[in-house]
Amino acid sequence: MFLGNSATHKPFSERVRPQQLSEIFGQDHLLGSNAPLFRVIQNKQIPSIIFWGPPGVGKTTLARIIGQELGLNVYYLSAIQAGVAEVRKVIEEAKKIGKVLLFLDEIHRFNKSQQDALLGAVENGTIILIGATTENPSFEVNNALLSRAQVYVLNELDAQALKNILLSAIAKDDWFGSKQIEIKEWEALLAHSGGDGRKLLNLFEILANQFEESLPIVLTNKLVEEVLQKRTLQYDKAGEEHYNVISAFIKSIRGSDPNAAVYYLARMLYAGEQATFIARRMLILASEDIGNANPNALLLASQCFESVKVIGNPESRIILSQCAIYLACSIKSNASYLAIDAALAEVAKSGNLPVPLHLRNAPTKLMKELNYGKDYAYAHLFENNFVTQEFMPDSLNGTKYFEPGQNPREQEQKQFLKTRWKDKYGY
Numbered sequence: 001m002f003l004g005n006s007a008t009h010k011p012f013s014e015r016v017r018p019q020q021l022s023e024i025f026g027q028d029h030l031l032g033s034n035a036p037l038f039r040v041i042q043n044k045q046i047p048s049i050i051f052w053g054p055p056g057v058g059k060t061t062l063a064r065i066i067g068q069e070l071g072l073n074v075y076y077l078s079a080i081q082a083g084v085a086e087v088r089k090v091i092e093e094a095k096k097i098g099k100v101l102l103f104l105d106e107i108h109r110f111n112k113s114q115q116d117a118l119l120g121a122v123e124n125g126t127i128i129l130i131g132a133t134t135e136n137p138s139f140e141v142n143n144a145l146l147s148r149a150q151v152y153v154l155n156e157l158d159a160q161a162l163k164n165i166l167l168s169a170i171a172k173d174d175w176f177g178s179k180q181i182e183i184k185e186w187e188a189l190l191a192h193s194g195g196d197g198r199k200l201l202n203l204f205e206i207l208a209n210q211f212e213e214s215l216p217i218v219l220t221n222k223l224v225e226e227v228l229q230k231r232t233l234q235y236d237k238a239g240e241e242h243y244n245v246i247s248a249f250i251k252s253i254r255g256s257d258p259n260a261a262v263y264y265l266a267r268m269l270y271a272g273e274q275a276t277f278i279a280r281r282m283l284i285l286a287s288e289d290i291g292n293a294n295p296n297a298l299l300l301a302s303q304c305f306e307s308v309k310v311i312g313n314p315e316s317r318i319i320l321s322q323c324a325i326y327l328a329c330s331i332k333s334n335a336s337y338l339a340i341d342a343a344l345a346e347v348a349k350s351g352n353l354p355v356p357l358h359l360r361n362a363p364t365k366l367m368k369e370l371n372y373g374k375d376y377a378y379a380h381l382f383e384n385n386f387v388t389q390e391f392m393p394d395s396l397n398g399t400k401y402f403e404p405g406q407n408p409r410e411q412e413q414k415q416f417l418k419t420r421w422k423d424k425y426g427y
Helices: 036-043 059-070 084-097 112-123 159-172 187-193 197-208 221-228 240-254 258-270 275-293 296-311 316-329 335-350 365-369 408-425
Strands: 049-052 074-078 100-105 127-133 150-153 181-183 217-219
Touching (some): 059 100, 059 127, 112 127, 217 221, 275 296
Parallel strands (some): 074 100, 181 217
16 A cells, blocks of 8 residues: 555645636636726735635635745744634744734634734734635624724635646645556545545545555545445534524525425434524424415424434434424415514504503402403303404504414414404404
C-alpha cells in the first residue's frame, strides 16, 4: 500500500491549495471577471469581510490569496482555540509594523465581548479582518461588527466545480501527478463529498491509498461505497442547516407534498435527529395548518409523539413516516391559528377591556350587589342550547376573529354559527 511519498507529507488538500484567483473553481457569482469580490481584489481596495458558506468552499483559500494580493502580513487565528489575548497581540503587532490582515476562522465561536475586541482596530483600519463562518452571520456576528464588514456568501460547490478541483489538483500534485489515475465513475465520489472541495480531495487521498503502488488507480462507484461505507450528511443540529431542513419538512407537509416530506424526514433521521423533535413539530403543524378541517390530524400527531417516545429508533421512522404522509395528504386550514393571533393582537392593542357585568363571577354579596352575573342567560335552559346574548367587551361588539376555511368540516362550523350569529358576525 502507498501512503504518500513520506510519513510527514502534507495532506493532499493542503499541497494543492490554490495560490491565485485563476486556480479557484466555483463561486463565479463572486469571482467572475465582473463579479463584486473579483473587482474589489483587483482594485486592492479590500474592506473587512465576513465569508459565510459551508465547509470546504474556499473561505480560507480566498483569505490567503487576498493577503498575497495586498502584500500584507497575514495572521491566522481560529476562534475555537484563540481568544481576546491572541487578538490583542495581533492588534499590537499591527500598531508596530502597519496594517495587517487578520483571518479569523469560525468567527461565530467568539462571544459578543470577544467580537467587541475587534471593533476598534477594524474601525480605524489597524487591521483588515476576514472572518469565516459556516453559520448565518445575522445571528452569530455582532451588529456592530457586521456594519463594519462586507458579507460575501460562498455557495456549496456544484458537480462541475468539484470535478475541476480534483482533476486540476491531481495534475499539479507532484505525487499523484506522476501516477496512472482514472476516475471511471464520479457519482458516488461527488455524493460523498457533499459539495465540499476539501472533503473531496481528502476522500480521493483515502481511496487512492487503497491501491498497490504498482497498479493503476481506477475509481468506481462500487469502490467508493466499499471504502467509505456510509456518508455523513451535513446537518449541524445546533446550526442553520438544522433549521433549513426542518423548515423544508414542515413546508412540504403544509404544501401537501408527501414525497418531499418523507425525503426531508429521511434527511433528518439519517443525520441522527431526535424522533421526538420531529414528532413535536408535526404536532404543532397538525393544529396550525390543519386544525378543525380535520381534527383527527391532531389526534394522530399526538399519538405519534407519544409512540416515538416509547418505541425509539429505528422503528420510530415508520411511525414518523405514517404521520408525515397523513398530515401532508390531509385537507388544510389555518383558521384557528389566524384567529388566536388576531385576538392576541387585539389584546396587545386594547389591553384589559372590562368583561361585561352579566358574564362576571359573583362569589360575594358585594359583587352581586354590583350586578356581577346579573341577567346572564344559561344556554342549556333554551332551545337548541342557545340564547342570544353579548359575550364581547362593549367596544369589541361584533368583532370577528374566526373565519372558517373553505373545507367541509369548517363549512359545517360556519353553517352552525350562521344559524346563531349571522346578524352579529356576518357568517
